[in-house]
Amino acid sequence: MxxxxxxxxxxxxxxxxxxxxxxxxxxxxxxxxxxxxxxxxxxxxxxxxxxxxxxxxxxxxxxxxxxxxxxxxxxxxxxxxxxxxxxxxxxxxxxxxxxxxxxxxxxxxxxxxxxxxxxxxxxxxxxLFDEVVLSPIRIDDRSREIHYNEQSLKLSATEYELLKFLVLRRTVLSKTRILDQVWGYGFYKEHKVIRTVLGPGYRVDVA
Known part of the structure; x- marks a missing residue:
């Protein structure tokens, strides 16, 4: 980081x-x-x-x-x-x-x-996480906004938590762990909900 x-x-x-x-x-x-x-x-x-x-x-x-x-x-x-x-x-x-x-x-x-x-x-x-920068992503936890190349992304509350979780972990994550962490324990809807494109050059591989 x-x-x-x-x-x-x-x-x-x-x-x-x-x-x-x-x-x-x-x-x-x-x-x-x-x-x-x-x-x-x-x-x-x-x-x-x-x-x-x-x-x-x-x-x-x-x-x-x-x-x-x-x-x-x-x-x-x-x-x-x-x-x-x-x-x-x-x-x-x-x-x-x-x-x-x-x-x-x-x-x-x-x-x-x-x-x-x-x-x-x-x-x-x-x-310590009021603001975290992982170029080109900046996470502002005070305003609950994520910026990509200094442009604010239009995210729902859940999308914000999901992207923040993925950026801060920087490792392979199971579908179950992501669903539990972001949506809460016991949420087991269709896993396609977490297959999201983050931006140019970024890909999320979910085990």
Missing amino acids: DKLKGIKVLIVDDEPAIIDFLTMGLVNEGFEVMSAADGMSAMNLVKAFQPHIAVLDVMMPGMDGLELSRMLKKTSNTAVIMLTAKDEAELRVKALIEGAVDYMIKPFSFEELLARIYARIPNRFPH
Whole structure:
């Protein structure tokens, strides 16, 4: 995104290669990024940096990701995405109980992590989305208008929510998820209702 009003991401992992990989990718996406190799160092950064998103490894020396997530839950509004090499239901449940909003198994794709970050920001920090620019689209949530090449689109309330949802997610979405998110749970009319042309050069592929 060209403009997301300074979204800050804190990466905490004891593997330098993962920190370098995520930092490079997130900075390239326009995020502000800081990193730490352990929980205590991360806590020292939190007060000054005030991250919106924290990507935490579960297994770290000293304070592990679960304890760090618990502390963040008590002291900040940071949304925690947990990373772990262990695919165990008990650990996933514990991570969510300790304050994580999402959970990913290593190895993971950067695109999936990015999609999960974008999915969490609007609900956790709605004030950051007063205006979002993804050239050539500009979303003004205050006036509930979407501009394409600085020309206001004539959209109904539902069309506005649908286009905003698609633009902000930037990933493949199921028909059911789109219908649930935009029209509400239980809406299962003909799926052709969401096959919409957004503009020149834009295509929506719905799984």
